[in-house]
Amino acid sequence: MKLLLWLVVCGFSVLHIKSALAEDGVLVVEYGETFESGSDIHMRYYLVNPEGNHRLLFSDEFMAQNPVHLWSGKRVRVQFKDQPGESGRWTQSIELLEGAQRGGITGAQPWVSILCKFNDVPAEPENFSFFQNMYANLPAGLDHYWREVSYENINVVGSLAVDWVDLPGTHTFYVPTPGSGTDANLNSLFDDCTDAADPFVDFSSGFVGINMMFNELLDCCAWGGGLGATLDGLFRSWRVTWNPPWSFANEGVIAHEMGHGFGLPHANNSDGDGNPYDSPWDVMSSATGRAVDDPVYGRLGKHINMQYKYRLGWVNDGDGFIADALTDTVIVIDQTALAATINHRFARLPLADGSHYMVEVRKQVGNYESNLAGEAVIIHHVVSGRSEPPWVIDQDVPPADFSDNEGVMWKVGETFNDPIDGYTVEVLSETTDGFEVRITGSDLIFADGFN
Ligand SMILES: [Zn+2]
Incomplete structure (x- = not known):
């Protein structure tokens, strides 16, 4: 009887530990990139749910055995190996929760562009109408672009820009080493940028994504992916991009980062060099190579490979x-x-x-x-x-x-x-x-x- 009791108690405690180490949420992959040949590409993985943005750590072996990139943007259940550490949480297993392996990106996908100034940098690299018109349903506009690429399966109708707002902190407060490294505080930039724009936009009115346009360099990179946050009372896993001025100088870069927001990984060529920016047939590879040059918006996005159109259900x-x-x-x-x-x-x-x-x-x-x-x-x-x-x-x-x-x-x-x-x-x-x-x-x- 004593043994049986011990087994029951033990069994319950094992069950309890297991459930504490499993969480459901959206798998988000965040990409940091310069698009320069030979430059490093930075990828961070998160499980996003109302409890937070949980940084996921994967062993090489785990990455080789699990189609992590196939599931980005999808709802998953993650089994952790341990409690959260400083750099993240080691992952035991990931299981796809949705039945559908593909599809899910259809209909209106309104984004909001927020123009954010570091409080010690007065420059406004482009004006409000540049960013507002970037979403137009006219050639070179992103609504026109996404309609064509998706065969009218998506549009970005309802997207808008919020004019320049001031961040409370200085440039180096958020970005200790402008133009290098990976130390931009992306979470603080998101919190303070959305906070500064909050009087001018209702984030709960149907937006799916937030393009943040900054007036100076970030760290090495432009970043695209997502973040879980409650804005105007609404929690969601937002599609998010962080853009320095060189990023919005070419709309193809914005299209590429929005593609990451929609859950798309990179495409590549076959030279095996580890640089995923060398296929000029795909905006998700070389964002600006062999692209149409527009007098206002620079190198525009080109189409996306057919496999990704299939993946998104287009x-x-x-x-x-x-x-x-x-x-x-x-x-x-x-x-x-x-x-x-x-x-x-x-x-x-x-x-x-x-x-x-x-x-x-x-x-x-x-x-x-x-x-x-x-x-x-x-x-x-x-x-x-x-x-x-x-x-x-x-x-x-x-x-x-x-x-x-x-x-x-x-x-x-x-x-x-x-x-x-x-x-x-x-x-x-x-x-x-x-x-x-x-x-x-x-x-x-x-x-x-x-x-
Ligand atoms: Zn990328």
Whole structure:
């Protein structure tokens, strides 16, 4: 009886400890970046819930085994290994709470830009109307941009700017080493910036995100991600960006940081150099490379790779062609900026190792794509677990450092031969809005004896 009692007590205490070490919330990844080649990229991970912003620590082994970047912006349950330490909390496991692995970013997504001045820096790098008009539904405006990129699945209607307000602290109070390091106090900047703007905006009136525009350098970086906070009585996991003047000098950088706010990781090329800013086919990689230059807003955002449009729910399986080992088909894939099409937007080629290829078409058209490196079929290899899931494939050996080269552009007469499962993608002809391609699966090649 004594033993039984001991077991019961022990059992309860184990249960109690377990529940104290598990918490639900939104997984937020915060990215700090300069976009310069060879510069470090900084990533911080948080579990956001009404109890706070819990900094998460992951071992390399944990990162290798869990698709953390796939789940950014999603509701998760985190099991901790220990109580919070100074630098964060070690993570035992993460479990996705939502059923849906994708989608969720649709409809109106109003953001508010807050223009914040350090109290010892008088400069106003741009005026109020610059920031207000940045959200316009006109070419070069962010409402126009996000409508086009999302095929009208989202807009940023209702977004507005709040004119310059003064922070209570000096520049170096928030940013001890301007232009270097990672010591900007992002939380204080957020608290004081939103506080200074509070008389002029009702944060509880439907905003999803906050773009903070500062009048001087932060630390090394511009930052994008999110933060949990109660503003005007409303708690939410806000999409948040922290921008120094060089950031809003090119709207593509703002679009990139808003993309992080929507939960998107980086895209990359295939050169294996650890720099995720070297694919000029994606605003989530090189934010300004091969971008359209606007006289007012600088380098604009370009489109986002098709895998991320699929991830956010802006295209679905029915918009593309899904291949298999027995595929032998000729299809037309239209260019990504086309508002509507009866042809395909993409082809997905699933691979036996769980990864896949995403085939899309890019043309030098419209307000955001006309300065691309060329017109071609572009293929990304998508591996869900890595920190930049899509890497644009380059047939040059070695792959180019910056992927504006012919090697990433599949043109008429060229064939991509998949080295993993044996698919082929042959570019047959060019059409007004796209390319006609023949896709064959691996089994077909063996059956035909061409291997
Ligand atoms: Zn980034």
